[in-house]
Amino acid sequence: AQKVTQAQTEISVVEKEDVTLDCVYETRDTTYYLFWYKQPPSGELVFLIRRNSFDEQNEISGRYSWNFQKSTSSFNFTITASQVVDSAVYFCALEEETSGSRLTFGEGTQLTVNP
Amino acid sequence: AAGVIQSPRHLIKEKRETATLKCYPIPRHDTVYWYQQGPGQDPQFLISFYEKMQSDKGSIPDRFSAQQFSDYHSELNMSSLELGDSALYFCASSLGGATGAFFGQGTRLTVV
Numbered sequence: 351a352q353k354v355t356q357a358q359t360e361i362s363v364v365e366k367e368d369v370t371l372d373c374v375y376e377t378r379d380t381t382y383y384l385f386w387y388k389q390p391p392s393g394e395l396v397f398l399i400r401r402n403s404f405d406e407q408n409e410i411s412g413r414y415s416w417n418f419q420k421s422t423s424s425f426n427f428t429i430t431a432s433q434v435v436d437s438a439v440y441f442c443a444l445e446e447e448t449s450g451s452r453l454t455f456g457e458g459t460q461l462t463v464n465p
Numbered sequence: 466a467a468g469v470i471q472s473p474r475h476l477i478k479e480k481r482e483t484a485t486l487k488c489y490p491i492p493r494h495d496t497v498y499w500y501q502q503g504p505g506q507d508p509q510f511l512i513s514f515y516e517k518m519q520s521d522k523g524s525i526p527d528r529f530s531a532q533q534f535s536d537y538h539s540e541l542n543m544s545s546l547e548l549g550d551s552a553l554y555f556c557a558s559s560l561g562g563a564t565g566a567f568f569g570q571g572t573r574l575t576v577v
Contacts (some may be wrong), residue, residue, distance in 0.1 A: 358472060382529070389566075393553055393571055393573065394568065394569075394570045394571060395508070395555060395568040395571070397567060397568070419573060441508070449521075450513065450520060450521040451498070451513065451520075451521070451566065452498065452510040452513065452521055452523060453498075453500075453508075453510065453566065454510070455507035456507060456511065457506070457507050457510050457511075458507050
């Protein structure tokens with residue numbers, strides 16, 4: 351069963367628009383960690399954020415913000431005032447306490463920001 | 466700050482050949498992970514090592530083997546390569562198996 355679901359395969363926006371990338375996860379663990387990674391066309395995986403299951407506080411980092419809601423098992427990512435350089439594939443990932451430190455990734459969302 | 470170093474960055478091999486990918490973790494990191502990312506897919510966990518011992522195993526083919534050496538670097542050995550092995554291979558490292566592994570830039574393997 352898919353443990354991390356990113357329902358949006360592709361999103362296309364115009365520069366300066368706000369965009370939200372959805373992530374829904376599934377786990378039976380009470381302790382777990384959620385991540386977002388950015389993969390630009392060059393291919394590397396860039397760590398954006400880690401959130402543990404006990405910290406539901408939303409976080410803002412510049413134009414990036416994350417909304418973690420345990421009640422709906424969601425960890426959504428919003429980019430405000432998008433820029434062309436934000437174009438990339440974004441992955442949400444889950445690490446469960448009972449599965450060691452391995453990450454289970456969602457299928458990714460391809461974000462294209464057009465000028 | 467030092468990051469995870471992978472070599473080579475690109476590798477082209479023929480079917481049935483052997484390939485060795487190397488990973489040098491962030492200094493003082495003792496845990497190494499390997500992931501495989503096929504074209505248009507998400508990264509899939511292969512295997513991990515903690516203090517030179519295999520700590521977890523995912524969907525790694527029997528044709529692949531890996532180890533972590535005394536200096537904590539790791540190598541992924543791939544034999545009898547198949548066209549389907551063409552992928553981006555990532556190494557990641559962390560300290561004490563802690564969460565938030567940091568990824569290297571990946572090795573792009575092309576099997577022809």
